[in-house]
Amino acid sequence: MVRKCPIRLGFVFALMDEARPFIREWPMKPVHPLPGFSFFQGEDVAAVVTGMGSERASAGTTALLSWIYTENRALAPHRFFGRTSRLPDFSLFNIGLAGRIDRNPETLGQTFLIHRLRHQATGETFYPDLLYRWEGVPEASLTTVAKPVFGDSAKEGLDADLVDMEGSGILIGARAFLQNHQVHFYKIASDLLSPMKNLRQTTGPWLQQSARKLVPGLKRWLSQPPESPPLTEAQFVWMHSVAEKLRFSFTRTKTWEQLCLSTVLQGKPLPLDYHPPANLSKKDQHEQWHHMQKLLGVTKP
């Protein structure tokens, strides 16, 4: 599939059974950008199925985000300039099954928005920034464990409403790319800490229901245009070509970028028609640096 627009939404699923209703509802098709995991993509969404457990979830999330980062950057590099997030205009959703710790059967099949996530092994706690709330989706806390837990005795020390095996791994995998407000967790209460027979038959309709509830809302969110970047693509490309031709150091490149940004934000044009000569001597490069500042109307940065 030749991509026309950046990917703005990503899903991480542990199991294919969890992914299927969402992939169908969207829809998405299988793709093979990297080995090791199953990937899917739609027009501006992508998904990975990682397999169970925190380590696989972490590795799968990183793989998904690396792929999206490369794709989005190639498509619209100017959208990355000056942004705090390494992968701007993007949100990641983990949707999956979780055990209900209070063993309340009335909650089975219910989708929960997670507002606190604890990694049992390290005790580390994460609070997602809740920017979206859904009608009819209550909130819950989640603890991620290393091994499946069964029975009342397993409840000890979990200190949460739900338990899963992937949540904190996804967070770890996303950390290098995303800010907190870009990562969201939705969990469907699937069991009461007892081994389940016929998992697919029982949870299939619940997942289907959850997909029907969440996908239209996410599509609505996607239909809103992303934040406009401070520089247009042409301005960004010119700014970079000048820095490359004049072989600016890292620090000078940062100063140069700040000057260009400031010029544009003051409503002044960048001299896009001016292209400094390449392969200059050190002395001429220095002179060109002063010349570029003058062109931007700055004498002393």
Add this chain to the structure above:
Amino acid sequence: MASYAKTSGRDETLSSVIVPSPQRSFSHLYIEKEALDEPDTKLLRKRFPKATVVEIDRYTELFNRSGQSFAAQKAVPKLILAKKREDLLYRGSPYTPNFGHRRFFYNAMILNCLYNCEYCYLQGMYRSGNLVWFVNSGDFFQAVAEELKKGPLYLCISYDTDMLAFENLLPLCARWAEFSRKEPGLTIELRTKSANYRALARNAEAHERFILAWTLSPEAVSRRYEQGTPPITQRLASAREAMEAGWPVRLCFDPVLLEGEWEEDYRQLFAEAFAQIDPKRLQDVSVGFFRSNRDFLKTMRRQRPDSALLNRPWQADAAKQLTYPTSEIEEARATLRSELLRYLPEGKIHFA
């Protein structure tokens, strides 16, 4: 300090709470487990009965974590209720005017602000756009009482926030006003952009050592850069009401931004202000130009990559603060001083 934990006894409904859009309420209250039983926690929970409560161990695990977006959180801020265990009182920065008070202190009972000014240094100082409210107010009063034993002090209580904007939720400013009335060595400055004076007046009476300081900017600057703040006319009306009730009032023109027709804008602003406020009864005015330390500005720029104001090439002054070039500041200072001298004596004009 139990007497200061008293509330007005009124049960203000949320609709009377003056909080700016977009957030008239908080969807979530994150509450430290140790703060759950504090009287102020209970009162604040009543103010937001529909909010989801999430219990936390320490506010720092939420507020100080890395990877937060100040801007995203500011759009839908959450309220964190916590206990402050140390640093209940700070010494004032040398870059802040102390109005001739040798022992200048400030405290931070609330971190962050309901307003969203584009130039605000808080976005460079904090990792989070959420609000922290320290509910152990008695400990803050105690810390000041201890410091007062060493000598008189000048205290700014609305330093890293705009405390008066919260007064309908809990009468914190009124508690400080009453506290300072009983402590002869204590002078308090409450700096604000809010028009919420009446909320203070409901619970406290004027006295000479509680200064209400209103920050004013030309209307065009306020509209462009001070998102969520009340219009200048409302701030002035509040200041006038306070002055008529006998509170010492200060006007702060800070930060002055040398933009567009700034000379004419300030001429008009001074004329408007002194048409409302009797200069003879005014405590004084304070004027400061935009300035920021380098690290804060770097973070602020990252938070607002599209801000023309923050991204302009500021210059470092002698104190290494990034600001306008010294020559421009000197010229502007002379212009503003001569304009202010039309209304006020020299002794009432302080430049930061």
